[in-house]
Amino acid sequence: MVPGSADTDPPPARLSDPDAVIAAVDARLAAFLAEAAAQAARISPAAAELYDPILAFARRGKRIRALALRWGFEAAGGDAARQPGIDDACVAVELLHAAALIHDDIIDESETRRGSPAVHTAFARSHAEHGFSGAPAHFGTAAAIIAGDLCLSLSEQAHARTGLPHAGAPEAVRRHDDLRRDVMLGQFLDIRIQAAPIAAGDIRERAMEVLTYKSAKYSVEQPLLLGAALAGAGPELLAALSAFGLPLGRAFQLRDDELGVFGDPEATGKPAGDDLLQGKRTVLVGMALTRLDAEDAAWLTAHLGDPGIGAADLGRMRELLRASGAVDEHEALISAEEDAAAAALSRLGELGLGDADLAALRAYAGRLTRRAA
Amino acid sequence: MVPGSADTDPPPARLSDPDAVIAAVDARLAAFLAEAAAQAARISPAAAELYDPILAFARRGKRIRALALRWGFEAAGGDAARQPGIDDACVAVELLHAAALIHDDIIDESETRRGSPAVHTAFARSHAEHGFSGAPAHFGTAAAIIAGDLCLSLSEQAHARTGLPHAGAPEAVRRHDDLRRDVMLGQFLDIRIQAAPIAAGDIRERAMEVLTYKSAKYSVEQPLLLGAALAGAGPELLAALSAFGLPLGRAFQLRDDELGVFGDPEATGKPAGDDLLQGKRTVLVGMALTRLDAEDAAWLTAHLGDPGIGAADLGRMRELLRASGAVDEHEALISAEEDAAAAALSRLGELGLGDADLAALRAYAGRLTRRAA
Numbered sequence: 001m002v003p004g005s006a007d008t009d010p011p012p013a014r015l016s017d018p019d020a021v022i023a024a025v026d027a028r029l030a031a032f033l034a035e036a037a038a039q040a041a042r043i044s045p046a047a048a049e050l051y052d053p054i055l056a057f058a059r060r061g062k063r064i065r066a067l068a069l070r071w072g073f074e075a076a077g078g079d080a081a082r083q084p085g086i087d088d089a090c091v092a093v094e095l096l097h098a099a100a101l102i103h104d105d106i107i108d109e110s111e112t113r114r115g116s117p118a119v120h121t122a123f124a125r126s127h128a129e130h131g132f133s134g135a136p137a138h139f140g141t142a143a144a145i146i147a148g149d150l151c152l153s154l155s156e157q158a159h160a161r162t163g164l165p166h167a168g169a170p171e172a173v174r175r176h177d178d179l180r181r182d183v184m185l186g187q188f189l190d191i192r193i194q195a196a197p198i199a200a201g202d203i204r205e206r207a208m209e210v211l212t213y214k215s216a217k218y219s220v221e222q223p224l225l226l227g228a229a230l231a232g233a234g235p236e237l238l239a240a241l242s243a244f245g246l247p248l249g250r251a252f253q254l255r256d257d258e259l260g261v262f263g264d265p266e267a268t269g270k271p272a273g274d275d276l277l278q279g280k281r282t283v284l285v286g287m288a289l290t291r292l293d294a295e296d297a298a299w300l301t302a303h304l305g306d307p308g309i310g311a312a313d314l315g316r317m318r319e320l321l322r323a324s325g326a327v328d329e330h331e332a333l334i335s336a337e338e339d340a341a342a343a344a345l346s347r348l349g350e351l352g353l354g355d356a357d358l359a360a361l362r363a364y365a366g367r368l369t370r371r372a373a
Numbered sequence: 374m375v376p377g378s379a380d381t382d383p384p385p386a387r388l389s390d391p392d393a394v395i396a397a398v399d400a401r402l403a404a405f406l407a408e409a410a411a412q413a414a415r416i417s418p419a420a421a422e423l424y425d426p427i428l429a430f431a432r433r434g435k436r437i438r439a440l441a442l443r444w445g446f447e448a449a450g451g452d453a454a455r456q457p458g459i460d461d462a463c464v465a466v467e468l469l470h471a472a473a474l475i476h477d478d479i480i481d482e483s484e485t486r487r488g489s490p491a492v493h494t495a496f497a498r499s500h501a502e503h504g505f506s507g508a509p510a511h512f513g514t515a516a517a518i519i520a521g522d523l524c525l526s527l528s529e530q531a532h533a534r535t536g537l538p539h540a541g542a543p544e545a546v547r548r549h550d551d552l553r554r555d556v557m558l559g560q561f562l563d564i565r566i567q568a569a570p571i572a573a574g575d576i577r578e579r580a581m582e583v584l585t586y587k588s589a590k591y592s593v594e595q596p597l598l599l600g601a602a603l604a605g606a607g608p609e610l611l612a613a614l615s616a617f618g619l620p621l622g623r624a625f626q627l628r629d630d631e632l633g634v635f636g637d638p639e640a641t642g643k644p645a646g647d648d649l650l651q652g653k654r655t656v657l658v659g660m661a662l663t664r665l666d667a668e669d670a671a672w673l674t675a676h677l678g679d680p681g682i683g684a685a686d687l688g689r690m691r692e693l694l695r696a697s698g699a700v701d702e703h704e705a706l707i708s709a710e711e712d713a714a715a716a717a718l719s720r721l722g723e724l725g726l727g728d729a730d731l732a733a734l735r736a737y738a739g740r741l742t743r744r745a746a
Contacts, residue, residue, distance in 0.1 A: 039554070040554065040558055043558060043586065044562055044582060046562060046565055047561075047562075049561075049565070050561045103518050103519070106514075106515075106518060107514075107515040109511075130569065131570065132568035132569050132570070133568055134567070138482075139564065139568055141480075141514075143564060145476050145479060145518060145521075146480075146557055146561045146564070148518075149472070149473075149476060149521070149522075150557040152522060152526070153553040153554070153557060156553075157550045157553075160541075160546055160549075160550075161546070168533075168541070173530075173533055173534075176533075177530045177533075180526040180529075180530075181409075181412070181413065181526070184519055184523040184526060185413055185416060185417070185423065185523075187519050188419075188420075188423045188519045188523075189417055189419060189420075191515050191519070192422070194507070195500065195505035195506055195512055196505050197504065197506075209417060
């Protein structure tokens with residue numbers, strides 16, 4: 001065998017360094033929003049009051065969706081150096097996510113987000129500080145609805161700018177459509193599962209449906225697929241990315257749900273046991289309710305969603321989740337989803353990703369599923 | 374001069390019959406939404422609960438934005454028979470408008486829209502009827518926020534489908550961006566002018582700013598320009614359409630504001646004097662406050678926005694608007710805007726629109742400015 005021949009050389013790495021991707025997306029996002037805000041300020045000086053909270057909000061974020069999109073593009077052979085428009089698509093998914101969070105915080109009545117006031121809270125405070133008339137909370141909700149709409153619209157504007165040759169191709173258009181539908185439909189299914197009467201035995205399956213659309217597909221699988229479609233990926237690569245992204249996205253959200261019960265408030269930025277206080281019907285809760293005896297299940301059901309619950313009862317709820325075996329079952333499910341994602345890597349290797357790329361995807365998966373916040 | 378020569382033949386009519394345009398848009402809109410709803414129903418049967426209110430809501434509408442867009446396209450030489458994708462752009466502006474109204478009704482706390490329950494009201498009722506847990510009003514708001522977001526996203530999906538050769542051209546992209554920004558920024562300026570302290574003498578100018586963006590540009594000028602840009606219009610035609618559309622749009626909203634005070638509830642579908650009950654700071658109110666003596670102005674200011682006001686006081690408010698001369702001034706302003714729009718027609722004639730087209734635009738202007746509902 002000839003050393004250095006095409007057969008033995010490892011394929012060149014395709015996936016860019018994640019920190020470099022995030023820095024590029026942050027810079028593009030900041031420039032895009034600054035330009036939009038400056039245009040609006042030429043219409044009215046008051047426009048700054050609408051744009052400033054969006055700018056502040058969009059500055060933060062883990063950019064996991066942008067990274068998935070950029071890597072999907074690169075996995076399909078897209079060259080970001082020659083086609084920097086891909087970063088506009090990355091900006092678009094981050095702005096879509098900001099819009100979803102701004103509206104989500106109204107829907108969940110969350111006062112804070114990542115340790116800062118939620119956008120509706122910030123508008124309500126500004127209303128009170130400026131001595132505006134009417135109810136501050138209503139003004140805050142109204143302004144945050146508009147800010148979320150604007151953010152959604154700015155996401156579309158960013159996406160329309162990519163100038164990528166495949167941006168108008170049916171596959172890319174369909175992936176973009178599906179991504180948006182998944183998060184909005186998932187969001188609706190989520191408020192519905194929290195409100196509708198549902199048998200304990202059905203919670204697990206229904207909660208899995210919610211997290212599949214609202215989180216797994218929207219946050220991981222669809223950005224990978226959209227990025228790949230924007231580079232003209234064929235069906236084999238799309239299928240392999242899906243086989244990697246969907247279980248990884250599920251493991252990501254299942255981990256999130258566990259942190260919502262057992263997470264350290266210092267790390268998560270949310271109150272201890274927040275999901276229990278909110279009474280969220282998660283896969284974990286569904287598992288516990290089918291494992292507990294009738295008395296404990298009734299007690300847990302009665303105390304879920306009681307925001308005034310004391311530390312002792314919160315501790316007992318957590319203990320029931322552990323003692324029932326639900327936490328172990330939940331961890332086993334996370335591991336199974338991680339294993340499914342890992343198994344899909346070999347197929348991605350066959351389709352041209354080298355060892356460095358596969359290691360990068362493995363590290364990305366680890367960050368999503370083995371985190372503390 | 375030779376009879377029948379190119380010099381003497383009137384130019385062929387470009388603008389399609391408005392009823393035919395509206396029928397085409399209605400049909401395309403219904404098909405588009407039915408397809409989207411069917412796709413979502415394959416994900417979850419509960420999706421129908423989210424899509425059905427959008428379908429019901431989008432079925433109604435005067436389609437003034439779709440007609441402006443289609444006519445802008447045709448004025449620029451676009452041929453809708455050969456490029457039916459233009460109707461996807463028409464569907465997009467109607468879905469954007471539906472999204473704006475769904476969210477607007479939450480912001481304004483309006484329970485009804487066009488004689489039917491507002492979308493958030495319908496969701497709240499459905500919550501109560503199905504015996505869901507939690508507060509029906511909060512569920513209604515949450516679900517309607519999501520429905521509006523979905524509607525906005527569906528608007529973008531429809532726009533991305535046009536397949537028109539100029540759809541990605543900078544002019545068309547910019548017009549589409551401006552149209553969305555104008556309605557969202559205008560909406561924010563609107564809630565701000567209602568809440569912020571403002572001197573009576575400043576209301577007229579600030580209210581004119583709000584209606585220019587939230588209504589005149591968004592509802593008439595920008596759809597005309599976007600349609601024209603989608604047919605590759607040059608700067609002369611764009612300027613002429615702007616000179617027609619902007620004053621017409623202002624006259625349209627000024628008429629709307631007058632109907633909000635003096636309109637017949639049977640015709641408008643809103644309570645008598647609705648804008649006075651809501652305390653809206655309109656151009657009309659601004660005119661009255663600068664014309665009334667201090668005592669009457671203080672009385673009017675004190676009673677604006679009092680939803681529990683009786684018929685006698687409502688009658689006195691209307692009488693003050695008339696007796697102060699504000700209504701006459703307002704009518705004169707509407708006429709001046711109408712005249713400005715009419716004067717722009719001659720320029721459109723020079724740019725190739727024939728007598729039949731100009732008559733159609735004149736009739737469209739009349740429907741927008743001389744209506745009772």
